[in-house]
Amino acid sequence: MFEIFASLGLALDLMANGDSAFVRVVAISLELSLAAAVLGSAIGLPLGALVAIGRFPGRRSLIVSLNALLGLPSVVVGLVVYLMLSRAGPLGTWGLLFTPGAIVIAQTVLVIPIVAALARQVVEDSWNEYAEQLRSLGVGTGRAVRTLLWDTRFSLLTVALAGFGRAASEVGAVMIVGGNIDGVTRVMTTAIALETSKGDLPLALALGIVLILVVLAVNAGAYAIREWSAKHHG
Amino acid sequence: MELNIAMNFRRLAVTWMAAAVAASTILAAKDASAQATFITVASTTSTEQSGLFKQLLPDFRKATGIEARVVALGTGQALDMGRRGDADVVFVHDKVAEEKFVADGFGVKRLEVMYNDFIVVGPKADPAGAKGKDILAGLKKIEASKSPFVSRADKSGTHAAELRYWKAAGIEKPQGAWYRETGSGMGPTLNTASAMNAYALTDRGTWLSFKNRGELVIVVEGDQRLFNQYGVMLVNPAKHAHVKKEAGQKFVDWVVSPAGQAAIAAYKIDGEQLFFPNAKP
């Protein structure tokens, strides 16, 4: 118990007087996780909406695959991305392994299924309400996907945030493909892992608390946006 | 405010793409800016976690303008990284494996850089009575008393050294409930040893910077055989054409240069020197 309070104090101290290394770790974390959330949403949201609305061959297998991917251990994703990006791998010429780009790729792969699955749920619920009206107007699948994505935008913001949370809390894959390089690919989670392995448990926990606060702050901001918009757009 | 449908769609699509493009641009820019000036060094957790690189890399950058990015793994994995071409330089501590790496043509030339030493840590009470200077005698006593011992078992340099010591002590392959294999890095292994109040072989640097010691203290130290030699080598550009030959070579040259050697000697924790430069001029 005492350790937790000590860490709380340490976390506050870090945020108040954080040195540049600490700030950099937080900044890299935020930047990469946001990038992955944006990319993952750009792919996952339309995918989820298409699965919700579209009737096409292979739809069922796509749903099953997406759900299966939800439970995919991130270490496996990391390993696969590692093997793809390794110089000896098919995408080796990109030279992305152990760069921030590699982290974003791995995180994006992890974000897509969760965003697609949640978006599918959201869009499907709205589609039940909209389907007759849109079909009556003569709306095709493509336009229906766009319309539903736009009309559920406030809920989808929450979905994108879930993707961000997944990316920000990710450690296994990030460690493997990023290499935890100080100042380049060291993010909050890998820094926590590093401090843990150095036996500095209070510092590791303090970093964990900071991570929670960062994710909390991002969510609170998005929640405020959502509330405001819902009030003004119905 | 005119809310126009086509505009909405267009705006949505544009926002979407802009976000995606922005995200990729940030990343591309990040890498492009560093492209010419960084090398990737595959090294070991013991060097990274001891904090040595925090001292070394800024000096190297000042001297050459090159950013060295260190990926810290076990020696076995670090050599693998070199073999796959994912590193420009390998900086590790397992002479036998390093020489094989070079002989197989993956490394250009192995240069000795520095050494530190291994120690055996264990419970303050020393139930095995292993305390002393002799590593082989100490291990024999631990085995004889079946006192808990935690091994990294991760094909790292430290793990390879540990297995050599067991063998030299006449114990071909330690086994039994008292011998625990964590399959992880030095830090996690020490965390495990601390929690179990068990013996473990570690490098001194990691131990000195390790905070979660619990009841553990140094049990065996000072044996000549515990010296742990580090070597550095450029990954062979003949095997992997993309290896940053010149920048990588500069790193190799710098760590064995008087300036690099002095920087290594200058690194201390609590006044204690961790690494002893011994490059042959």
Next chain:
Amino acid sequence: MAERPSALLRARDLTVVLGGVTVLDRLSLEILPGLRTIVLGANGAGKSVTLRALHGLIPPASGTIDWQGDRTPRQAMVFQRPVMLRRSALANVEYGLAVNGIDGDPRRRRAREAIAKVGLEAIAHRPARVLSGGEQQRLALARAWALEPDILFLDEPTASLDPGAAGEVERIVAAIAAEGTRIVMTTHNLGQARRLADEIVFIHQGRVAEQTPADRFFAEPQSQHARHFLKGELPWN
């Protein structure tokens, strides 16, 4: 009906099965041009399904729907609960036009006209979803009206509205009809049916029990079921 004008829409032997239940049972119906048709019937008789089948939202298991002439006429439908897109009232009307390939100035002009005709120009830029139920239903009418449909289906458009708002809707439906759009509408409100109907289609158990001019229907219904219905007797005896 000695000299029949050619039907705008002719449905023959429509059978619709939903969830294993036969909802429409070989229903046949002709919709002639120029009239306002009110579809009556007890709950579960198949009124709504009839409209949806005619509109093309529910594919019939068997039977045919033929439209007059070569082209399928422009149709629109207004539902009991209007579905408003999460955007402004005006944008909702423009959306329907955009889907039907009407772009640029004509789209803006038609949308504004339709909004004005239903009396919503003052709140054209408000988010549609924050409008009241009556306003939303008028907006749904505007969205349909802007399409200038040949035929407009309305499924219980006033069932969820208070009398004032229902009266507004009736006025608008009459205005749409006056511009030449064929009206086919279901309702539970017999007073409304009297006010709006030129002819009544009475549906019983998935079939057309009778199709009669409105004044005659209310004076002297032809079918036993309709008589019971008008007397307010329980239709299932």
